[in-house]
Amino acid sequence: MINCVKDLDQAKRKLKSLSARTSPESQKAAISTVVEILNNVQKEGDKALISYTERFDGFHPNPLKVPFEQLEIAWETTPSSLKKALELAKNRIEDFHQRQKPTDLNYTGIHGERLGRRWRPVQNAGIYVPGGKASYPSTVLMNAIPAQVAGVERLIMASPADRNGYVNKTVLAAAHLVGINELFRIGGAQAIAAMAFGTRTIPKVDVISGPGNLYVTLAKKAVYGEVGVDSLAGPSEILIIADHTADAEHVASDMLAQAEHDPLAASILLTTDPTLAKAIPEAIKQQMSNHPRAEICKSSLANWGLIVICKTLNECTYLSNLFAPEHLELLVENPHAISENINNAGAIFLGNWSPEAVGDYLAGPNHTLPTSGTARFSGALSVETFLRHTSLIEFNAEALNATSSAIRELANSEGLHSHSESIRLRTEENF
Structure with a gap:
């Protein structure tokens, strides 16, 4: 079910293939479809949206906007225990992002x-909340709250509906909780x-955030420049x-928690304990008994699951930094010491007592994280995603006179005559 390797070079090759599990070659057909959709929506607007919704989602969206x-009603009819959980998550996420x-x-x-x-917020932002294989009220909170903390004036949301035209009830309840008034199905x-x-x-927005499938990601990539985007998220990992201190059942459950997301999700274990490595497949097998998403888990683990037996924890951290995972769990005797050697990770x-699920739902830090090795140069969605900064420069006569010679030298070196003249005309200094 899950591949296990011991050789370092082989492990590096396996990790590289996992990072590239959505290769450009596999995206060619999707790219042409996305380009066609973007062009049609740009030309035909609502007419194209209605047509594509009927074609892909199986219902006629009249109206496009959810009343x-x-x-x-979704919020009022949500069970009180779930309401309390959503409110706790909202408060914790809001508190972290305020800071x-x-x-x-x-x-x-x-x-x-x-x-x-x-710093100033963008005026308009749009968040995308996927549907499909699962519902994601947590994504509503993780995207809307940073935008609201940033001070975005108008925040809209788009989320696919089922064949009866209904957006998931808990997604609607979460949207109501965070104060979203414009939601499009x-x-x-x-x-x-x-x-x-x-x-x-x-409405046209300034920034789009939120995860989605390959088509959503390619669309975000294509419209970047027309609008800002949070990131280009790939399959989760x-x-x-x-x-030796890790519990096999805990490790197995955390790997399954990732695998159940998507057949393309990757679950990787790097361990110095051969006994633990040997115990994981059986622990996974037992926990998959009567699992409601067993087929998704099986596909994910068979294709993108990996166990690597390392000689040392330093070897583990080396491979981890090489892979730059979205989520990194440190189930070791001294996690703080190991974390100091981690340079590339979306969240640690x-x-x-800190399984990934706490971060997915209510720890506070954002769960929209860089995937497919992009943690080497990017981080989580944040308040800054919805802000832009402007430089402020106010020279006086003394400052301009003191620096004019250097400015003109630099301008002249670039062959920009009027740049130099704009300084000369304001100062008494002449060359």
């Missing part, structure tokens, strides 16, 4: 010049196109570093 009353708000920068230079950087690349270009019904979960 606000449906959000209210990450950047502050404006202002200071005075040596000649009295004033320099700074000012469209999905896929057509939803991204609508938010990027705008239609008669759906977990990498677990475990030593330290110790036995």
